[in-house]
Amino acid sequence: MSPTPGDSAIVSLPAVIDLRTVEQLKADLMAQRGHPVALDASSVERVGGLGVQLLLSAIKTWQADGKSLTFINVSNAMNEQWLSFGSSPLELAQDAA
Numbered sequence: 001m002s003p004t005p006g007d008s009a010i011v012s013l014p015a016v017i018d019l020r021t022v023e024q025l026k027a028d029l030m031a032q033r034g035h036p037v038a039l040d041a042s043s044v045e046r047v048g049g050l051g052v053q054l055l056l057s058a059i060k061t062w063q064a065d066g067k068s069l070t071f072i073n074v075s076n077a078m079n080e081q082w083l084s085f086g087s088s089p090l091e092l093a094q095d096a097a
Contacts (some may be wrong), residue, residue, distance in 0.1 A: 017051030
């Protein structure tokens with residue numbers, strides 16, 4: 001995580017978002033709750049069902065809090081796997097606030 005202009009933070013998503021990595025990712029996200037966040041998905045190679053659930057939950061949480069949650073640098077693998085789970089491409093393409 002690193003700060004960005006405008007009091008946002010960048011949370012870099014791991015290459016594999018699965019059972020082994022979701023707890024740390026959840027902790028990283030919760031540490032930023034209440035603040036605008038950009039999720040850097042440039043290195044994502046694989047997303048499991050639990051990872052999709054966590055990210056969808058984060059989108060809903062940030063929406064409920066009225067804060068910005070955006071995906072940046074979305075890898076092709078992330079995009080394809082996101083869609084394969086039936087998730088909306090709009091969730092990856094726009095601000096979730």
